[in-house]
Amino acid sequence: MTNSTFLPPSFESDYNNGAHPEVLRHLVETNEAQSASYGFDVWSESAREKIREACECPQADIFFLAGGTQANATVIDALLRPYQAVIAVETAHINVHESGAVEASGHKVIALPSHEGRMTADDLRAYLKRFFSDPTWEHMAVPGMVYVTMPTEMGTIYNKVELEAIYDVCREYQMPLYIDGARLAYGLMAKGCDFDLAWMAHHCDAFYIGGTKCGALCGEAVVFPQWTVDNGQMTITPKGFFTHVKAHGALLAKSRVAGVQFDALFTDGLYFRIGQYAIDMAMKLRDIFEKHGYEVKPSPTNQQFVVLENSQMQALMKRVLFETWEPLDDNHTLCRFVTSWATKEADLQVLDDALAIAM
């Protein structure tokens, strides 16, 4: 096994690089030390403390799981009763790209319309109102929680007003709001994002901070914020969650692998610096495409969706790596270009040059 000597720059995803150098360094420098397992290692404890601080939630319960689909299935199954369903938008990761993992643990995904990846509070309220006014509702899978992604699968973000409105509906219907933050670093640092991690932690009942796509080798931090409020009933960690995690096959024995990485990510604001850097690169990438006259879908985050004519797409694929997203018509395809902490100016230059040549 060797590294390929030459590779075209890749904009395929934010999970085809190794760890951010600061994360890797922490893995190396801690490698010799012994530690407890199953989440009780000193680095996990340290990471939890730093995350609590960043969330301004001193009571928060935090668990480190290996991956995102796992985190979603585990949390959703813990928050629902067996006959309950989770509400998400059509394009939601849990509804499309998790191989039915939520259903595999027994729960229906109720799909609302997607507005460039976002759920709207109006759609949510209208759905719930209609649902519970249907005289046969007790014969249907009962909505028991709401799932949103921040940023969304389409690269868009929520603002304070939108997210708070969704959370208001959730509280009105007494169902928890859970936020999938697989790419949270990029959402929080996006231009136009008017809230920070602490604000978000105070406007939902559970969320996870994505590590895998934001600089770690693996690992997601599931957070139950448990901030103290008067009617705080729902903002608690589900009973027996530790065992529940293990029953889902999601408990890391050598938990330090996640703990050390999150400890690094939440030291000196690395998580947010990673987000900011990738956003800067994404905006430059966006400018390059627009400069060359391409249509780029609105997205303030590290995923950019570009309309390419199919022959152009084929030509471009020889110079840079990226993913096709969906066919738009017989001649055009929506393509996805993703930046990360590892994207280099030189990569953008290759892209710029490739677009300049004869396309």
Added chain:
Amino acid sequence: MTNSTFLPPSFESDYNNGAHPEVLRHLVETNEAQSASYGFDVWSESAREKIREACECPQADIFFLAGGTQANATVIDALLRPYQAVIAVETAHINVHESGAVEASGHKVIALPSHEGRMTADDLRAYLKRFFSDPTWEHMAVPGMVYVTMPTEMGTIYNKVELEAIYDVCREYQMPLYIDGARLAYGLMAKGCDFDLAWMAHHCDAFYIGGTKCGALCGEAVVFPQWTVDNGQMTITPKGFFTHVKAHGALLAKSRVAGVQFDALFTDGLYFRIGQYAIDMAMKLRDIFEKHGYEVKPSPTNQQFVVLENSQMQALMKRVLFETWEPLDDNHTLCRFVTSWATKEADLQVLDDALAIAM
């Protein structure tokens, strides 16, 4: 977060150290390179090729999952129909220490007697014979596969004759044999183990090679050996296993984290060197206890079970770290001491000294 400046030597487990230096080095040296995800990275491919070679199974399908409980639940659910059960011994990890993960995916664990952690072919055949001769068997969870651990949870191992006899029963009843190799390195290198990885791969239908407990930070390699035999029907990868893995939340996005580590583990025989080293340390540890007059249960592997009088146990706990296994009577406890690649001669010296002083 800092490393503690002084720590007593730990014999608590083989997963409270970081990665073996050669594994860590490979993580570092590959970190810069970009790669595909979801198992298609070059290191995963390379690791698979090396494992196939070590197994002498050129057709083997190999999947890297994050952890052991996950690997077990995922494979078992893939090999069984919904109404089927898996047979294991009472002390089996899936029956005791996996929080009901097998049942959580819908399957009963049928528990046979444990012979120092081992299943016997006689018990298995007797059970199956009795089961299928019961006129009401179609009203019971139907045994559909057999699960054994190598080495067992009690530190013991199977020999060729024993394992082949179990496999014969499996073939007679047309049910797959699956081997949980969480600590496989230590089993294969144990004194008295009369088979190697290749032999084992040809005498079962699925197994996993444990990484987490054998030198990696995380990761287990699930192997479907697919060796060529006349009636080789059962030794095939279950249809759709890739999707099945994801539906279990067990697919690593940044699969390189496992691929790189297994690539290192199967380079220059590292996996087996790790096993051999830990065994050597375990035998020395065993000698130390016996020298001081303690009863040590039979175990040729890296887990040693020692009978300690309770006050001695309390005293010893101040000098070295280890786990209590089970109370034997009011005054005695069975305690577990585990070695690994990270165990040092100096650790054993601390133990020896501790036992020498006034105990």
Added chain:
Amino acid sequence: MTNSTFLPPSFESDYNNGAHPEVLRHLVETNEAQSASYGFDVWSESAREKIREACECPQADIFFLAGGTQANATVIDALLRPYQAVIAVETAHINVHESGAVEASGHKVIALPSHEGRMTADDLRAYLKRFFSDPTWEHMAVPGMVYVTMPTEMGTIYNKVELEAIYDVCREYQMPLYIDGARLAYGLMAKGCDFDLAWMAHHCDAFYIGGTKCGALCGEAVVFPQWTVDNGQMTITPKGFFTHVKAHGALLAKSRVAGVQFDALFTDGLYFRIGQYAIDMAMKLRDIFEKHGYEVKPSPTNQQFVVLENSQMQALMKRVLFETWEPLDDNHTLCRFVTSWATKEADLQVLDDALAIAM
């Protein structure tokens, strides 16, 4: 407990009457006799033989379950692997009114557009083509079977061409076609239905013949037709289905309760006579509404959907019983009127009179 002395005629459903008199008579006349249980009673055997004959499928395997949701969840779970999904239309009973029972056994329901309750082969083929050409399809719940209802939840039916086209797609993609026949008697006897039970049994892989809504007190007959074809691979009973049924809690101990009733339903064509009678009543009901100037949605079966102005609806509700189906606008509601073997001419007269008076 007493019967109410006076009740307005009910068009609420086809399951708010007792058993058809011929079914009841058979329950009474067989009550004294002893029989085996779990499906091995003589009446179940007799019923199976009669159903095989009606299906012209001498090899068919037939199981009697208590209810429809149970039959659907049990069959679907038996035909799919854990990571697979069932395709249905949006309005399908399994997608709406079964409380997530399919998801509760681990499977996603993929919803295609509903054409007055029907699936089209074009939609199905287009979906499957798109699905399997998506490079990420292995990350999604994989469609593994197709579910249609005959007649549909909207009272419509399939014709030969439509059903055969769907079945062709199923065979092309090697996935079983399963037909939910909760109201099969009414579908097969509907004006415009150009096939019979035998034809249907030869154009799908599994189906159930509804008892509860077609004259029985309870019971549905799940049929695996197993007609002999060249590539008949899929038209077989799933292995271990008896045990699978019990694992779903769906095995009747005193199976005679279903066996006796189906034995009666398939004696002298009772099942079809029940269907025909209810259809005749439905067409008269339809004529009455149209005579009075109401809009009645197209439906050739025993469920009729009528548009009522809300104040008219309220007034009518005092004279006859029926269900509201869905609000159409602020002033109008779609209402459902259902006939059955128990609908009397006098009931229709009450309806006619009620509509005549001042509405």
Added chain:
Amino acid sequence: MTNSTFLPPSFESDYNNGAHPEVLRHLVETNEAQSASYGFDVWSESAREKIREACECPQADIFFLAGGTQANATVIDALLRPYQAVIAVETAHINVHESGAVEASGHKVIALPSHEGRMTADDLRAYLKRFFSDPTWEHMAVPGMVYVTMPTEMGTIYNKVELEAIYDVCREYQMPLYIDGARLAYGLMAKGCDFDLAWMAHHCDAFYIGGTKCGALCGEAVVFPQWTVDNGQMTITPKGFFTHVKAHGALLAKSRVAGVQFDALFTDGLYFRIGQYAIDMAMKLRDIFEKHGYEVKPSPTNQQFVVLENSQMQALMKRVLFETWEPLDDNHTLCRFVTSWATKEADLQVLDDALAIAM
């Protein structure tokens, strides 16, 4: 299909007869009336009221399900969180003869020793104490409820002291006690049973009253007693139980089929008369065997277990029907003889004669 003209008397089970004549009569006399569905029919309401009265639990919630395995799986899944297990004895119906239905809905069955079918409070307390004092308990399926059968699968019964002791342990550990009363009529009327239905309803958190094996054609009444107590927290119906029942495929559309039968069973004490009659017959049957010198296991209920020499067993099988229970040695088999409301004196006479002749 015809009744066989001659049949040997059957002692095979208490579910190979039809309905008790009074139950059948009520089915006939109510057949013409229309009613609501899904449990809201007048007979279900009436039956619930009568059961509440018999239980002296005016607040009790009562649901009618079709069968026993279904009732068990549905209730257990409703009372547990996903990672929790149910405790039962080894011989418990849920552990042996329900095809893994409890596991199929995700829960482990923890098996304690069986004392002639009974659990002891001592075993239970010892298990729970040991479980929760194991430092690794959070890595195991966590016991979340207790399941006992009354009468047991071995025909034995609990007395007040025994059941109350078990219930005390349950309350101490804050886990619900659920009683499977598949044959409750026979347990409550057994000689030696020192409590009645009302007492039992006040000493558990949920139970079901078996219909299928006690005179009905089908149907079990699940009762959540909800009697008012100071610390009554656990004695409540699980939230959303109606929908949960449907998600388990256990909701009867034509609920009258169960409602009418239970209405009859709880009119004029029929349920208890059925129990008493079968017990009387069982005691006579017992006397006959003992008179002829056979060993009969202790059982005060309608199931009698007799030791037969194998050639005698074969001979007897030609004269009367019964089930073999388990082989005792090469020459002897434990056989089960069951009485019911349908057992006739003449049946016992045939048995007596058969035993008298040459055996």
